[in-house]
Amino acid sequence: VSPRTGRRAGESGTKEAILDAARRRFAAVGYERSTMRAIAAKAGVDPALVHHFYGTKEQLFVAASGFPTIPSEVIKQVMTVGRSELGGTMARTLMDIWDTPSAQTQIAGLLRTALTHDSAMDMLRGFITSTIWDTLSEALGTDDAPYRASLVASQLVGLIMARYIVKVPPLADAPAEDVIAAVGSTLQRYLTGPLSRA
């Protein structure tokens, strides 16, 4: 970090300083062990100001990293439907977000950084575990919920890779409704169906 001459002016300078501090802190100690208090201290501001500008730690991470959704909000939204509709609703909700060029640029950037920097990968894993897993496990309320959530993640990450990053035909160009139907059934089984050995 190069020394700065003078202070950054006003609110936008303060917000940028908080994002800088957050990125450094998340990268240094991971998502779970980063605290809003430590990030505030690093940015030289009161913790209340960090909450004021960015809300929760999860929301701050999303702002600092370019993660394309606030996972716990998506999951809470999905979980309002009946159990038998969870898979399709999750697929539809995420496809609505991902089928935009800006989300795809963000996702590609995140994956590129994570695959080339171990600390970024650790950070991403910690974030996913702390937000998606915990919210989803709580909502499912079963002992095997974390395992089910990780199976869901495998299909969703694969869909991102195949449709948006590697762009494998014909999945890359398939109508969203077809993909929602095909992948939604998989998510439904991973969430609530039988997983046991044959």
Place this chain on the structure above:
Amino acid sequence: VSPRTGRRAGESGTKEAILDAARRRFAAVGYERSTMRAIAAKAGVDPALVHHFYGTKEQLFVAASGFPTIPSEVIKQVMTVGRSELGGTMARTLMDIWDTPSAQTQIAGLLRTALTHDSAMDMLRGFITSTIWDTLSEALGTDDAPYRASLVASQLVGLIMARYIVKVPPLADAPAEDVIAAVGSTLQRYLTGPLSRA
């Protein structure tokens, strides 16, 4: 390319020259448009020698890129079982390969390169399309086989990412048999089951 003084000696020098030429050619014009003849010319050897050392273009690509399997061989092997066992057999065959540290290192390297170099991504997509898609489509023998194959790819790429690269718990540490059962059912439906909209 820097000019070389003298020739590389013997068989290992020739083999390395062929791999160098193959990597440059695949990266320059993609997998589909690369020919064994052009690669041989670039390496300054007879095409018969390229076939002698490396077999098919697919096998040469695997040798040059570090791709962890010869896709058409895996698919042919999988396709010897009955239709109702395709998904589980595919999951088992691939997990046997992937559950080794050397394969994981290769896969991580390939993905890292593909995500950071557009030409490498194009090359990888071309290879997957030309080998996996074509072999699988032929074996399935249905009009929607390429779409089914790309759905299979989405789950398999996601399994690689979640279990071996991002290492999301508890999937990363789950017994292979459990993962084979859970993912095998998904592959089975993508290959032979209903995909239509609800």
